[in-house]
Amino acid sequence: MESRMSARALTIALGGWRTREPAYEALADGIRLLCLDNRIAPRTALPAERELALALRISRSTVSMAYQSLRDSGHISSLRGSGSVTLPLGRREVGRILETEGTIDLQQASPPAWPGLAGHMADVAADAATLASRSGYDVLGRAELREAIAEHFRARGLPTEPRQIMITAGAQSAIHLLASVLIGRGDRVAIETPTYPHAADALRRAGGRLVGIPVSPESGWDLERVAESFARTRPVLAYLMPDFQNPTGRSMSVHEREAVELAAGRSGTRLILDETTADLDIARGFQDRGFRTTDESLVVRVGSLGKTVWGGLRVGWIRTDHDLIDRLVQERPAYDLGTPEFEQAVAAGLIPRLPEIARHRGEYLGEGRDALVSALAERLPEWRVPSVDGGVALWVELNAPLSSALVLQAREAGLLLAAGPRFALEGGNERHLRIPFTAPPSDLRRAVEILAEVWPGVLRDAPHGVRDLWSSPSELESHRGSHHVDNTRASTASSRLQNCPSAWNLRSRGWKRFAAKCSPCSSRPTRTCPIGPRPGSTTRQASIPMGMSCIRGLCICVSLRNRT
Numbered sequence: 001m002e003s004r005m006s007a008r009a010l011t012i013a014l015g016g017w018r019t020r021e022p023a024y025e026a027l028a029d030g031i032r033l034l035c036l037d038n039r040i041a042p043r044t045a046l047p048a049e050r051e052l053a054l055a056l057r058i059s060r061s062t063v064s065m066a067y068q069s070l071r072d073s074g075h076i077s078s079l080r081g082s083g084s085v086t087l088p089l090g091r092r093e094v095g096r097i098l099e100t101e102g103t104i105d106l107q108q109a110s111p112p113a114w115p116g117l118a119g120h121m122a123d124v125a126a127d128a129a130t131l132a133s134r135s136g137y138d139v140l141g142r143a144e145l146r147e148a149i150a151e152h153f154r155a156r157g158l159p160t161e162p163r164q165i166m167i168t169a170g171a172q173s174a175i176h177l178l179a180s181v182l183i184g185r186g187d188r189v190a191i192e193t194p195t196y197p198h199a200a201d202a203l204r205r206a207g208g209r210l211v212g213i214p215v216s217p218e219s220g221w222d223l224e225r226v227a228e229s230f231a232r233t234r235p236v237l238a239y240l241m242p243d244f245q246n247p248t249g250r251s252m253s254v255h256e257r258e259a260v261e262l263a264a265g266r267s268g269t270r271l272i273l274d275e276t277t278a279d280l281d282i283a284r285g286f287q288d289r290g291f292r293t294t295d296e297s298l299v300v301r302v303g304s305l306g307k308t309v310w311g312g313l314r315v316g317w318i319r320t321d322h323d324l325i326d327r328l329v330q331e332r333p334a335y336d337l338g339t340p341e342f343e344q345a346v347a348a349g350l351i352p353r354l355p356e357i358a359r360h361r362g363e364y365l366g367e368g369r370d371a372l373v374s375a376l377a378e379r380l381p382e383w384r385v386p387s388v389d390g391g392v393a394l395w396v397e398l399n400a401p402l403s404s405a406l407v408l409q410a411r412e413a414g415l416l417l418a419a420g421p422r423f424a425l426e427g428g429n430e431r432h433l434r435i436p437f438t439a440p441p442s443d444l445r446r447a448v449e450i451l452a453e454v455w456p457g458v459l460r461d462a463p464h465g466v467r468d469l470w471s472s473p474s475e476l477e478s479h480r481g482s483h484h485v486d487n488t489r490a491s492t493a494s495s496r497l498q499n500c501p502s503a504w505n506l507r508s509r510g511w512k513r514f515a516a517k518c519s520p521c522s523s524r525p526t527r528t529c530p531i532g533p534r535p536g537s538t539t540r541q542a543s544i545p546m547g548m549s550c551i552r553g554l555c556i557c558v559s560l561r562n563r564t
């Protein structure tokens with residue numbers, strides 16, 4: 001056991017976990033998803049059953065059964081003296097889909113490498129002898145690359161000397177380093193919500209207490225909250241993505257930039273502006289990026305080639321004043337001793353070409369966005385899809401707060417996504433799903449097919465309390481009617497059942513073996529198996545457990561043989 005999670009922390013992380021019945025399975029699913037998302041690390045002790053029951057205001061037996069289900073599915077083990085501890089996710093764990101053929105992975109919003117990259121790398125490699133003759137250790141970064149980046153800023157209208165630039169191993173490494181230098185334990189840090197989760201993790205781990213600034217695709221940044229929270233909490237830092245914010249895709253208007261700058265100036269808050277996604281412009285055109293009037297030392301800009309060129313390149317940078325660069329240089333060796341020489345040489349040749357590369361990226365992302373938007377309009381018209389003119393993803397509003405349940409079901413069907421709460425500061429966002437448009441259009445269309453196939457089952461399996469919030473019976477019927485079923489899908493669903501959490505938990509309740517049969521969803525809502533028991537068979541027909549009744553548009557009938 002390496003760490004312990006309090007009942008309060010788990011309650012916050014679980015957010016609106018009651019997405020299906022029975023409640024203990026919904027709770028177990030919520031914890032499974034937190035494990036899959038790495039929000040609960042392996043070897044973390046979960047709260048005692050009684051404490052969690054109190055915090056969640058449910059009975060202790062519900063928590064007990066949820067923990068039992070997690071034990072049966074191999075997510076936790078119970079150790080004497082340590083309580084229930086999460087296990088590393090291994091090959092056979094439920095919900096874990098390894099790189100199997102046909103799986104679409106949209107957990108990360110990372111476009112493929114820019115097509116010119118491989119050729120450029122080969123050219124740089126031809127000069128390997130010169131590269132290898134250098135010392136290789138340089139925490140600040142290669143002079144020629146820093147000059148290229150400074151020139152890039154100057155071309156944008158921001159006078160910059162190479163001495164104001166530090167090269168890092170990607171933007172994440174820059175954020176982590178800045179957080180460790182600038183944040184003291186308990187310091188307030190303002191951050192958008194929803195946000196880029198790894199930045200939130202880095203700021204939290206450095207000791208920051210995060211203060212959320214809501215941002216939405218439709219109405220942008222909540223400026224009232226900005227003014228109020230900056231004045232009241234006086235954050236030492238604000239981490240913001242003013243251009244093509246991840247995950248909403250929204251960019252700040254000139255007015256929003258000015259209002260944030262004003263509030264930060266008044267409270268003496270240093271702004272970290274993450275520009276990793278800022279060049280991913282599909283149709284916005286020129287936008288003055290602002291934040292120029294404030295004291296130079298209060299604005300830190302972070303950039304990266306991770307999205308424009310390739311995530312595997314691991315080259316990012318920090319632009320700030322000399323004093324902070326000096327502090328970063330002093331602090332950095334405790335984390336790493338510099339950015340690899342080869343990658344820096346590759347990057348130095350690419351920075352002058354960024355406008356051309358960004359244009360190409362915009363075209364690629366535009367095709368993905370359009371394919372995704374039109375597939376969603378056709379297959380899931382009840383979801384609210386924002387209109388974005390750049391970035392990497394759509395922050396889609398579902399017509400029910402069931403993002404986590406949807407992600408778990410989509411996983412079963414071969415589509416990996418991060419659920420809305422992953423982008424929240426403290427739980428919530430169950431009504432939203434981030435769908436990246438960084439994959440090829442054919443994958444995106446297939447992803448929407450899968451979502452459309454599993455969504456009716458997720459809706460149907462939600463407890464009435466949740467369901468009543470969002471859906472009328474006729475709406476539910478219209479989802480059902482949209483299924484299209486064929487035999488191939490029937491057998492796929494049948495084989496997927498081997499990994500179905502519900503099947504696991506049925507087994508844990510005493511059933512020793514199971515077999516699956518599939519039939520098209522009937523148009524009538526039913527929770528009992530439409531295939532009757534075969535004459536003379538000893539097989540008992542189980543009623544279809546919630547969460548399992550519909551996978552990819554199929555009614556799954558489980559026949560369980562109880563050996564006793």
Ligand SMILES: Cc1ncc(COP(=O)(O)O)c(C=O)c1O
Binds near residue numbers: 172173277304311
């Ligand atoms: C907004 C934002 N900042 C930073 C990063 C991390 O970038 P890098 O790959 O350069 O570390 C990402 C990657 O997804 C991102 O979306």
